[in-house]
Amino acid sequence: MKTKVLMFGWEFPPRISGGLGTASYGLTKGLAKHGVEILFVMPKACGEEDQSAVKIINASEVEMMDSYATREEYWRFVQFIEVGSNLVPYLDPEVFEQEASAAIRDHAGESRVTFRNKFQFSGKYGVNLMEEVARYALVAGTIASQNSFDVIHAHDWLTYEAGIVAKRVSGKPLVVHVHATEFDRSGEGKINQQVYDIERRGMHAADRVIAVSNLTRNIVIKHYGVAPEKVVTVHNAVDFQSYKEVTVERGVPEKVVTFLGRITYQKGPEYFIEAANKVLKHYPNVRFVMAGSGDMLNRAIRRVAQLKIATHFHFTGFLSGDDVQRMFAQSDVYVMPSVSEPFGISPLEAMRSGVPTIISKQSGVSEVLENSIKVDFWDVDAMSDAIYGLLAYPALARVTGKAGLEEVNRLKWENAAEKIKCLYYELIHAEN
Amino acid sequence: MKKTICFYFQLHQPVLLRRYHFFDIGKRGDYFDEYVNRSTIRRLAEHCYLPANRLILELIERHGGRFKVSYSISGLALEQFEWHAPEVIESFKELAATGRVEFLAETYAHSLSSLSPTDEFERQVKRHADKVEELFGQRPATFRNSSLIYSDEIGERVFNLGYKTMLTDGAKHVLGWKSPNFVYASAARPGLNLLLKNSRLSDDITVRFSDKEWGEYPLTADKYARWLQAEAEGHEIVNLFMNYETFGEDQPASTGIFDFMRYLPEKIYATTDFEYLTPREAVEKHRPVAPLQVPYPISWTDEERDVSSWLGNELQVNAFEELYRVQPRVRQLDDPLLNEAYCRLQASNHFYYMSTKLISDDDLFTHRSPYESPYEAFINYMNVLSDFLIRVDKGK
Structure with a gap:
């Protein structure tokens, strides 16, 4: 008999804002190859989703039943909080700002919540994200009672409440999948207590917790107090099926070293700048590029000016779509100096373009990559040594670029999915 | 007998x-x-x-x-x-x-x-x-x-x-x-x-x-x-x-x-x-x-029993060629300090650490190499060799 999974996600291609949708899509395709049947619930489906591997349930079209969800419970949960872009992994501030302002526009004047109705989710990350999260959980109860399935799988904190409700209604085992934690997003000391509480509740209610790396697994155990035997690491993979080669004419004769990502504390941009400064003192024939934006951008620009390296250090602002590919195509070295990165997909994209990479040891992806140079994010000397080595010794760039490309092509969602399928099997049979 | x-x-x-x-x-x-x-x-x-x-x-x-x-x-x-x-x-x-x-x-x-x-x-x-x-x-x-x-x-x-x-x-x-x-x-x-x-x-x-x-x-x-x-x-x-x-x-x-x-x-x-x-x-x-008859070099190392542990990838070949390219010049200079460094830089181990054959076997690699990866081994060796080549150019 086929295993049937009720999966709660927040987004699914083609309408995606960040990596969560991409990861969900890759994983479901991998599971489908192993014969797992998936009901994928999302707040708002656009109708263009690829349903070859999953059956999409659009929560916006589900009529809520009032029987088990009392209004008091609902209102106790829904508290409007100031939503920051850090709430979701991989989301760029520009994208967030667009979504947030659109949400404010759409919901202007709306002050009442009606039950016994369909609720139109935005499915985005807007200002009333918390309300959507809560409503999503309520709809989950309805969906759980109307469908048959063997196991529940919830992706990231936005859907944990939905998973909990579905478990309560159906009695089926719950798996929560941690793509990022509040500690990665905000750093210690700036934790959003409400988000943390939801995460913690989800992890404790779950029968198994899947972490995208050992790094994340340790955070789950240490900061959320989850029993280690309950937490399993399943590394992400990457799907290059729709990958397009881009060719770019290079504008500068010098070699290019690239940082690409949000310019926030979590991504470690300041270490990249300090390393660039060291390299430039001894290897002038190079340009550094910092692509992206974020709350540390101005500080980064000031530091570059202060070091007087601005003629060799450039900021591109936020890049999207094909510009990302073009940036990789022009790069000779890609650096990801993240302070804390649950997984980190961007080095894989760089490697797919044949670019040698340097990644911080504080990233989940460093646990799976062999053909990348790994340094501690704070070790500016080691980082600059690695950059210099890749610039000055062409044999090294050739070998790591080639080996990296081969390696990244070997990372398959099927392998991650196989582990998860085994985990489902254990849970289902432990129940019986 | x-x-x-x-x-x-x-x-x-x-x-x-x-x-x-x-x-x-x-x-x-x-x-x-x-x-x-x-x-x-x-x-x-x-x-x-x-x-x-x-x-x-x-x-x-x-x-x-x-x-x-x-x-x-x-x-x-x-x-x-x-x-x-x-x-x-x-x-x-x-x-x-x-x-x-x-x-x-x-x-x-x-x-x-x-x-x-x-x-x-x-x-x-x-x-x-x-x-x-x-x-x-x-x-x-x-x-x-x-x-x-x-x-x-x-x-x-x-x-x-x-x-x-x-x-x-x-x-x-x-x-x-x-x-x-x-x-x-x-x-x-x-x-x-x-x-x-x-x-x-x-x-x-x-x-x-x-x-x-x-x-x-x-x-x-x-x-x-x-x-x-x-x-x-x-x-x-x-x-x-x-x-x-x-x-x-x-x-x-x-x-x-x-x-x-x-x-x-x-x-x-x-x-x-x-x-x-x-x-x-x-x-x-x-x-x-x-x-x-042994037309190609053999050794006692690894499954292959050849020299691929030391000269099996481009990094190793690159370092090896750079090292021996200056041999005539080093011998001509015959400077005691340069001679000593040149001798030590030739130990085959330095090349072994750059081998990418072991990369998948973490335990084996850390057991045999002081470096975290062959790439770091190469970078460090080449930094030293670059310095050495500058000294050879200067003649001391």
Whole structure:
């Protein structure tokens, strides 16, 4: 008999804002190859989703039943909080700002919540994200009672409440999948207590917790107090099926070293700048590029000016779509100096373009990559040594670029999915 | 005629590099990690070299000189013993004085110079022989190359240096159906005798001895003597070639490795028709049975038994070519400090650390390399080499 999974996600291609949708899509395709049947619930489906591997349930079209969800419970949960872009992994501030302002526009004047109705989710990350999260959980109860399935799988904190409700209604085992934690997003000391509480509740209610790396697994155990035997690491993979080669004419004769990502504390941009400064003192024939934006951008620009390296250090602002590919195509070295990165997909994209990479040891992806140079994010000397080595010794760039490309092509969602399928099997049979 | 068992032990420790940043290039010039090198040598001296030497001396004394072994100690190892553990040198002098120990010739730096067309190989072999003679009072008559690397061409160079015997590996892809348990002759220079390592019986001691998963665990001297006797059937000589670190380091004392070696000789004398000989004596007793053709270099390392562990990827080839490109200039300058650095930079280990063959096997890699990855090994080596090349350009 086929295993049937009720999966709660927040987004699914083609309408995606960040990596969560991409990861969900890759994983479901991998599971489908192993014969797992998936009901994928999302707040708002656009109708263009690829349903070859999953059956999409659009929560916006589900009529809520009032029987088990009392209004008091609902209102106790829904508290409007100031939503920051850090709430979701991989989301760029520009994208967030667009979504947030659109949400404010759409919901202007709306002050009442009606039950016994369909609720139109935005499915985005807007200002009333918390309300959507809560409503999503309520709809989950309805969906759980109307469908048959063997196991529940919830992706990231936005859907944990939905998973909990579905478990309560159906009695089926719950798996929560941690793509990022509040500690990665905000750093210690700036934790959003409400988000943390939801995460913690989800992890404790779950029968198994899947972490995208050992790094994340340790955070789950240490900061959320989850029993280690309950937490399993399943590394992400990457799907290059729709990958397009881009060719770019290079504008500068010098070699290019690239940082690409949000310019926030979590991504470690300041270490990249300090390393660039060291390299430039001894290897002038190079340009550094910092692509992206974020709350540390101005500080980064000031530091570059202060070091007087601005003629060799450039900021591109936020890049999207094909510009990302073009940036990789022009790069000779890609650096990801993240302070804390649950997984980190961007080095894989760089490697797919044949670019040698340097990644911080504080990233989940460093646990799976062999053909990348790994340094501690704070070790500016080691980082600059690695950059210099890749610039000055062409044999090294050739070998790591080639080996990296081969390696990244070997990372398959099927392998991650196989582990998860085994985990489902254990849970289902432990129940019986 | 009695059969021959021939033990040869390898001792070599590279002088490890310190972390050499790119911003040190052209400035510092101190390449070596004194602390790590000293502590490594001290640790090995205490756990391995000294207790193993005491055991060998004990066996020579107990068996009235019938017990014999041979050693190959690289020049870099000898130098480091002189600085950090002179008692190891004294202990070897004591062994040399028994007349039951043969010291073999090799390249001074345990280098890959035999794979370079420069005259560095010949220079290093001579320098090493001088060092051995100076310390132990005997001029080596048998040659063994770094990691037993051998080819027809290398055999020719070794023969031209005056050696009549050389040790190498009984690599299956070269031997085919032939047995390693005979003396062979070099196809290029029939005057050069070849002694081949018996991998199975050597690895029973070096690799499998303490492996509890192994069906034959635990290995006793009784059992091993029985295997030797079985192996002897129709054969003449069994060559057991191994790293000396097997005793006390790779196989810690707690595994019983010292006791195994202690009781092995009496079992062999009592239950087999073997006698212990050194390589020099072995080739006097056994005639070569056939020529052995080796067009491409072989070695005792890894599954492949070739030189791909040192020159298997582009990084290694790049570093190797850069290193030997300046050889004529370094020799012409003949500056003592440059000579010393040049010698140490040639140790084959530096190239081994750059091997990408081990990359998937984390445990093996960390066990054998001081670097976290072959890429870091390459970067650090190239930073040092870049600095060295600047000094060579300046002439000091």
